[in-house]
Amino acid sequence: MLKKIVLGLIALIVIGVASVVIWLGSIKSGLPKILEIKDYQPLLVSPVFDRNNKKIGEFFNERRTVVPYKLIPEKVVQAFLAAEDDQFFKHSGINYLAIMRATLANMRAGKNVQGASTITQQVAKTFFLSPEKTFSRKIKEVLLAWQLEENLPKEDILFLYLNQIYFGHGAYGIENASQTYFKKSVSQLTIPEAAMLAGLPQAPSRYSPVTNPAKAKDRQKYVINRMESVGFISKEEAQTALNQNVKVYIREDFEDNAPYFMETIRQVLFQQLGEETVLDKGIKIYTSLDIDLQKAAQESVQQGLKALDKRQGYRGAVKTLATKEDVDKFLQARMKSLILETSPERTILTDGTFAEIQAKKQNNPNTKIPSYMSLNKSYEGVVSLVDDQNGLTYVDLPGTRGVIDFETMRWARKPDGNKKADLDLIKKPSDALKIGDVILVKLQQENVSISRLKNPSELRGFVAVELDQIPEVEGALISFDQNTEDVLAMVGGYNFVRNKNEFNRTIQAV
Known part of the structure; x- marks a missing residue:
């Protein structure tokens, strides 16, 4: 009896081992072939260059x-x-x-x-x-x-x-x-x-x-x-x-360089070469675009649309702040945000915290424009005083102070489609603005120059700004080389937003 039990156990063990061996064999037979280094073909970035070999973007998975x-x-x-x-x-x-x-x-x-x-x-x-x-x-x-x-x-x-x-x-x-x-x-x-x-x-x-x-x-x-x-x-x-x-x-983002052109190139290459080749194979893509002309074209379109939009009237302040504490808090937050936007690096200290980001020092110690702000760019500020008598509006900005000359903001009427813009100008700054208004202003000049003022030296500590607003109207621009018919610049709208505002008016609005 004992002999039969032992033989039975041995048989079970043999069957079990054989089953495991067969199971492992079936798994092993289904394993993929081991690659060799020469077979390694990882997904790679395909860089995109302009006509002067300047990198303008990337395609990749x-x-x-x-x-x-x-x-x-x-x-x-x-x-x-x-x-x-x-x-x-x-x-x-x-x-x-x-x-x-x-x-x-x-x-x-x-x-x-x-x-x-x-x-x-x-x-x-x-x-x-x-x-x-x-x-x-x-x-x-x-x-x-x-x-x-x-x-x-x-x-x-x-x-x-x-x-x-x-x-x-x-x-x-x-x-x-x-x-x-x-x-x-x-x-x-x-x-x-x-x-x-x-x-x-x-x-x-x-x-x-x-x-x-x-x-x-x-x-x-x-x-x-x-x-x-x-x-x-x-x-x-x-x-x-x-x-x-x-x-x-912070990772560099090429999205702002030539977004409408890049999206057009992507679609064309997908059709001609296939999505896998463009996104995975690391091909180098050379284009007809001139990135310097592209930047000038984008600036021209944006300024032209703003000028057209202003003829429709002023749609009002972004919001109004009621207390000095609210104003200080707002300006501090905007300053920090601007410094972060213009300072891509962060320093991790030994305790695991980020070092406080400081604005970069300007080469000219007497400048009134902080390092995180630039001429001809627009920024949010807060109206601190409206002087109807002298036609001035004082604006507190993150790190500096600005003045709006009334002559540059007479367009700021309430929108009214029944009236012509040049016949419906406002009479004084307070027709459009009041203290505490958060407004968008364009940084025009470092020094304020208004000849009609009796004491212009009083504005020595201010920068010249103009009332601004984001346009609702849209437009486009495409520039060709007249000899080769190459596309040198393409601006499909005021602002390209991925998955939200990609409509390219240079080719899709025909």
Whole structure:
């Protein structure tokens, strides 16, 4: 009887083992072919240039620039190994000790608090598998990791990993991440910068140095301490890196350069070359556009539409502020916003906070125009005084004070389609404005020059501004080279807004 039981158990074990072997064999037979480095064709950015080889935009699904492994500094590689897989050069694709350590940590915590995937496993998952979390997918990941280690040198696996992973803010791959966050090539990264990038792949949004500096700093500290503990850097190097501030940058946006032209080019290229080629293959696109003429055309269209719109009348203040506290709060907020808009860099201090952004110093210490403001641009300000007797309106702006000459705002009547603009001019500034009004003004000149005033020197501390408003009327402009018929400039409307106002009046309003 006992003999039969033993034989039965042995038979069950044999059947079980055979079933597992057959199951693993079926999974292995269905695995994708392991790629070779020569087969690696990642999604790349297609840059767009004007006729003078100036970059005017990009087309992409993933913003990536592939960099050879030999051009990635050792300390950058070590930062990623410390963060993700410090035993990478010792294991064969699976780190069994890390699996045991993570299992115990997760059991103690009662939830998943620690992972054990190696860089090789992450490459297998990224290139070959879906994101679903199932037992069979995990088995496939392990089998693929073994195959990768058998077929590729360690350096090639790191090459694939560092060029493929996502770093947040539209940046794929280590080179594009370096350019996006630090405005430098990966070959120029410092240890603090490399450690900050190495902390991103685990959770790019959570550890973003642009939006979450405190968490980014904590993650960076972890990576630097790991680099020291595994012997990649000395204690002195670690301390120096931890004590350094890190300057990061907001990603450059090409949307404002020639938006209507870029959208037209995109549609034409999609038809001629196909969407995949344009967005994924990294082709270089050279166009007939002259970006300098384009900027002049955009300025001309906007000013022309504003002039036409003013003939329809003044639609009133943006809002009215009742108290001095409200005015001060508004001006401070606008100043901060303008400084941020004109200062793309942020400095993360050692405590994980952003350094307070200061306005850049002007070369001319006597100028009345702050560094974050420019002539011929429009800004919101608050009316502080309306002087009907002298025909002046005083406006407080973020960081400076302006004066509107009444002669430049006589157009500001209430809109009335039954009256001609030149026959319905206002009689005094208070017909249109009052104290506390938040208005849009155009910065015209640094010095106020009004010949009719008895004491013009009293306005020495003010800048000359004009009442302005965003036009409701639309228009367009297209400029051709008369010899070649090339398009030199294209302005399809007052303002291009992605997914909201893309109507191109140069070609769609015919």
